[in-house]
Amino acid sequence: MPSPPPPSRPARRQFMTTMTASKAAKLQNNKALPVTPTAPAEARPVHMFPADLTKPLDAIADPIYLNPLITFYILAAAHALAALYFPIQDCDEVYNYYEPTHYLTDGYGKQTWEYSPDYAIRSWAYVTLHAFVIGLRRVIPIWGLPKVWKFYFLRIMLGAVCAASEARLYTKISRTLNPRLGMLFFLIMLTSPGMFHASVSFLPSTFSMYTTALGMAAFMDWRGGMRTAQGMMCMIGGAFLGWPFAAALIAPFMLEEFVLAYFTDKEEFISFCYRILDGSVRSTIVLVLQFCLDAFFYRKVAIVPFNIVWYNVIAAREGKGPDIYGTEPWHFYIRNLLLNFNIWFVIAVAAMPLYFVHTFVLRQPIFKQSYLRGVFFLTPFYLWLAIFTLQPHKEERFMYPIYPALGFNAAMGSHILLSWLGTSNPRSLIAMIPAKLRLLFASLCFIAAVDFGAWRTLGMVTAYNAPLSVYKPLRLPGLTRPGDNVCLGKEWYRFPSSFHLPEGVRAKFVKSEFSGLLPGDFSQANQGFGLYPGAWLTPTGMNDENREDPSKYTQLSHCSFMVDSSFPSSEPSPLEPDYISQTDTWEKLTCEPFLDASKTGTIGRIGWVPDWDFIPSNVPFWMFSPGLIRWSLWGSEGLSSRPRTSRTKNTYNYHAAYYQFEFCLHPYRRRLANLTSDSAITMRDLQALLQDSISNIQNISNLQQAKPVIYLGLALVAFVYLIQRAVAGSKHESRLPSRSPDPEKPTITKLKVPERPPGVWIPSDFKRPTAAAYPDWSVETTKPLPYRPFRYGPKYNITMGLRTMNWDEWIELDNHYPRFHADKKRRIEERGSKCFHTDPSPQVFDGAVELLEELCGYLPERYPSMFRKTEHGMINLFANEIFDIRKDVLTMNGNREDPMQMAARMVQDDLAIMFEKEDGQMYLLAGAVLLAGFWRLQDKLGMSLDEIHYSGDVPGYHDKLRKGMNNFFRRIKPEAPVKRNNYFLQVDEDLAWSYSIGPEDAGEPSWDTAATNRAIEHHYFRSECQSLRRLPRSGGVLFTIRTYFHPITDIAQEDYVPGRLASSIRSWGDDVSKYKGKAKYGDVLLNYLDKKHEEQIANGLDLSREDECRAYPY
Structure with missing residues (x-):
């Protein structure tokens, strides 16, 4: 075997970057690792291209080499088109990835069994990464776009990442191996239908495709040192975060490096071990980061990559696993890859034989590297195809990770074939064919491959794009409202995700012939479990055996819209009726074309056949068989006053490739009287x-x-x-505040002691952050937050129970506002200044005006549908109240009022402002207390903090609360607001004043006057959510008290509430029991709660899972 050619310059390493030419020669002489053989001079090929293909890139100035940035732009543009127009091909992409991402970004979405904590075979780390990408859209200076643009923005970004990975691999192929090989790779990846749709698919296999390309680029480039660690991190780390099985693709590259290390000296082997260790550490970092995020979401130890492998490999032997979802014959992937890569797939399969013939038979080198390099880089494609061909369960997406390897193999095979076509060796039969004819043949083959790819891509877009288009009319102003349901029957698997629905509109399933397990909904129990409780609360009805769960279906009467299809080749059935023909119930809204595969011939299914008149309609069935589908989005009759629109096309339009199919839109829908918008838990805190x-x-x-x-x-x-x-700021916040510390647990408050004399306040320049608009808030449908701030006994802790307040949680309004507003208005008229007061001193009066300024700034921001900011104040659009808050005016609808009286009209809360005097004590000097229930403003006005609590006999105040509370009030800062919760029981139905403890204008109220053991219908649960914040200009400490008032019989219907409330009441000490009047209602209430608790247990309530369903203070 001849020795390798001498280096072109002293620094050139001919065999491998880490091996000198002498080492390579030594290995060659020992025949341990063969070096690429060199062809005899008379047999050297003459290529169709002018430059020598065997020269490395930096030794030639090749005109066909594109700048990597240009290749990136071209690929990114192609992928952007795919992002905008290519349909989603796999329902797993929607329900396993888009829907969980929608849950993170918008607070609700569909949940598959794979995301149940019981199974945990889907990684939240992977989904969170994409939710973060969606968050990046806020940096684009284009606002007001509908929610669906989150979907398209993510797809465009996925396409950009794919383009970057392809461009990098193209660069390494060109610079390391051969520029023409790189150009062929670029053209194959650009024109293949498979890459067109895989590039923007939101799937772990697509993510593994990106990392495979990056890993191949790292292993390929040995210039400046081997990049083993980088390649391992890309391929193994990418497998952890994406699809674990993709880690198998690293085997050939690791084998190459092992062979190199084994057949060289000790120094090289040590270097190999170090690189392996480095790559292992990097990959482990990725795994640990993934583990932390998954543990955060699942609230349990979950190694998701292991769970995926366990389910698909181990559990598959136990009657579970992927095979229960269907199997395919061995040639499935061959047919699929032929469609997605046409002739390139054939060449890719032939690449290894071509490479061996070219290298060993013709003895013509492809590049000046060891021929084993070519073998190792061609092997991943065959390895992957063999592994997954042997698996019974087959899916198109399983091939995505090897698309870069397929492109490389196809480029290698094409490069070899072109070199054969370009030969001028007189001994070759090919050389006898005129060069122009050979060039024409090669050009026609390439053009045919490109055209077939474009034809296939266009066919997919035109035939199956309807699901991305049919939902567009729902985004028209006024057509939908929060709480509407879009129902899916037999077309459930074509739903393109909740990103295509307007805010507050949900997708629901109605029963069809499908008898497997459908996705449920991520929990929105409104229990305040913290960040994303739906990720760790165990959903009901989930299983890993594809057994149907009836609870996943909704009643047809709950549907505001219906998405359905009508195939002329199919007959309606009781479970799949022809909703489209039910014109007395449903109105057509929109129609889009869709291919009827069962009535369309092979050519029509493979690619695009234009709807042109000259194309005959009577062609053989196998070519252009017609077939009409009618898949429509429908709305029920009822509320819309707009006229019906008529169909513009014939029902059956027999034409060439397939019947034209219509999605039809008419502006009618049914409204259910009791349809309300569910509270949503969105990305927050x-x-x-x-x-x-x-x-x-x-x-x-x-x-x-x-x-x-x-x-x-x-x-x-x-x-x-x-x-x-x-x-921050780009997501809709939750309708529930984030999970809070338990107010019954000790509060740790670390505030710096203010350096100011007692009674002196130095105005602060702090400005409250702008409040985000409450998502889908409505004075008619937004329900009160379900505060249930009680815990199991046996111990009842007395603490301040403070927690940090999110500024968007300061003032809470809901559909009880009309009642609260009416009660306050009545109380103001009946009781006048007994309910409100502002001390005339300048500091206090300025503090009350400052409160008005804060409310007139906050309310229009947070509730823009109800309040409008004006030059001098605010308008309450619900109550038609105009507030002028200028200090020298202070009017409501032109009538001068006390500033605290004006503030009371604006919100549902009672309000109190305390100011520090020279003695260092806080005094109640301004307030509007109209709905307190158990205390009167005139009794507490002018009192210090101590006097207020001593006069009310607050349990544990002197021993447990006094010191911490006084210190806190003195130290609280304008930028650090807090909240707390408490609760009481009441034995009458009056929200404003509990008359059972005595007349409001009588002497000292007392539980002694209350009737004992009234019927349970008279028992009410009274919960308060209180906020404390320092007003920055005046220094007053503002205290808001928002009351939530419910009959005991209502809240006792909620799971776990009766048992937990009964336990909490029994945990009260004598002082707390006296303070809360337990003796007057304890027997009746506890007996009722115990019975309800027993009923819940008898009905199957699992007490061990309460912590999964509820969290304090909800």
Whole structure:
């Protein structure tokens, strides 16, 4: 075997970057690792291209080499078209990835069994990464776009990432191997239908495709040193975060490096071991980061990659696994890849034989590297195809990870074939064919491949794009409202995700012939479990055996809209009626064309056949068989006053490739009288996640883990911080505040002691952050937050129970506002200044006016549908009240009022402002208390904080609360508001004043006057949510008291509430029992609660799962 050619310059390494030419020659002489053979001079090929294909890139100035940035732009543009127009091909993409992402970004979505904590075989880390990408859209200076643009923005970004990975691999192929090989790879990836749709698919296999391309690029480029660690992190780390099975693709590259290390000296083997260790650490960091995020969401230890492998490999032997979802014959992938890559797939399959013939038979080198390099880089495609061909369960997306490898194989095979066509060797039969004819043949083959790809792509877009278009009319102003349901029957698997529905509109399923397990909904129990409780609350009815769960269906009467299809080849059935023909119930809204595959011939199914008149309609069935589908979005009759629109096309339009299919839209829909918008839990309070991350870092530090693990923790904090900065303000916040500390647990408040004399306040320049509009808020449908601030006994703790307040949670309004507003108006008229008062001193009066300014700034921001800011105040659109809050005016509808009286009209809360005097005590000097129930403003006005609590005999105040409370009130800062909750029981139905403790204008109210053991119908649960904040200009401490008032018989219907409330009441000490009047209602109430608790247990309530369903204070 001849020796390798001498290096072109001293620094050139001919065999491998880490091996000198002498080492390569030594290995060659020992015949341990063969070097590419060189062809005899007379047999050297003459290529169709002018430059020598065997020269490395930096030795030639090749005119066909494109700048990597240009290749990126071209690929990104192609992928952007796919993002905008290519239909979603797999329902798993929607329900397993888009819907969980929608849950993170918008607070609700469909949940598959894979996301149940019982199984945990889908990674929240992967979904969170894409939710973060959606959050990046806020940096684009285009606002007012509908929610569906989150969907398209994500797809465009996925296309950009794919383009970047392809461009990088193209660059490495061109620079390391051969520029023409790189150009062929680029053209194949650009023109293949498979890459067109895989590039923008939101699937772990697509993510693994990206990382496979990056990993191949890292393993391919040995210039400047081997990049084993980088390649391992891309391929193994990408497998962890994406699809674990994709890690198998690294085997040939690792084998190459092992062979290299084994057949060289000890130094090279040590270097190999170090690179393996480095790559393992990097991959482990990815796994640990994923583990932390998944543990955060699932609230349990869950190694998702292991769970995926276990289910698909181990559990498959137990009658479970993927095979229960269907199997395909061995040639499935061959047919599929032929459609997606046409002739390129054939060449890719032939690449290895062509490579061996070219290298060993013709002895013509492809590139000046070891021929084993070519073998190792061609192997992943065959390895993957063999592994998955042997699996009974087959899906198109399973091939995505090898698309870059397929492109490389096809480029290699094409490169070899072109070199054969370009030969001038007189001994070759090909050389006898005129060069122009060979060029024409090669050009026609390439053009045919490109045209077939475009034809196939256009056919897919025109035939199956309807699901992306049919939902567009729902986004028209006024057509939908929060609480509407879009129902899906037999077309459930074509739903393109909740991103295509307007805000507050939900997708629901009605029963069809499908008898497997449909997705449910992520929990929105409104229980305040913290960030994303739907991720860790165990849903009901989920199983890993595809057994049907009837609870996943909704009644047809709950449907506001219906998406359905009508195939002329199919007959209606009781479970799949022809909704389209039910014109007395449903009105057509929109129609879009869709291919009827069962009535369309092979050519019509494969690609695009235009609807042109000259194309005959009587062609053979196997070519252009017609078939009409009518898949329509329908709305029920009732409320719309707009006229019906007529159909513009014939019912059956027999034409060439397939019947034209219509999605039809008419502006009618049915409204249910009791249809209301469910509360949604959306992305919120990322600060809590940051605090959890900091806690994780401390735990890691305590365990004295290795440096990489510590680095991981720091990276996690940085990652969460970036999410917080990028996503804050672009997401709809939750209708429930984030999970709160238990007010019955000790409060830790670390506030710096203010450096100011008692009674002196230095105005602060702090400005409250702008409030985000409450998503889908309505004075008619937004329900009160379900505060249930009680815990199981046996111990009842007396603490302040403070927690940090999110500014968007300051004033809580709901559909009880009309009642509260009417009660306050009546009380103001009946009781006058007994209910409100503002001390005339300048500081206090300025504080009351400052409160008005804060409310007139906050309410129009938070509730823009109800309040409108004006030059001098605000308008309450619901009550037709115009407020002028100028200090020298202070009027409501032109009538001068006390500033606290004006503030009371605006909100549902009672209000109190305390000011510090020279003695350092806080005094109640301004207030509007109209709905307190158990205390009167005139009794407490002018009292200090101590006097207020002593006069009310507040249990434990002197021993447990006094010192901390006084310190807190003095130290609270304008930028650090807090909240707390408490609760009481009441034995009458009056919200404003509990007359059972005595007349409001009588002497000292007392439980002694209340009747004992009244019927349970007279028992009411009274919960308060209180906020405290410092007014920055006046220094007053504002105290808001929002009351939630419900009959006991109502809240006792909620799961776990009767048992928990009964236990809490029994945990009261004598002082608390006296303070809350337990003796007057305890026997009747506890007996009722115990019976309800027993009923719930008898009905199957699982007490062990309460913590999964509820969290304090809800």
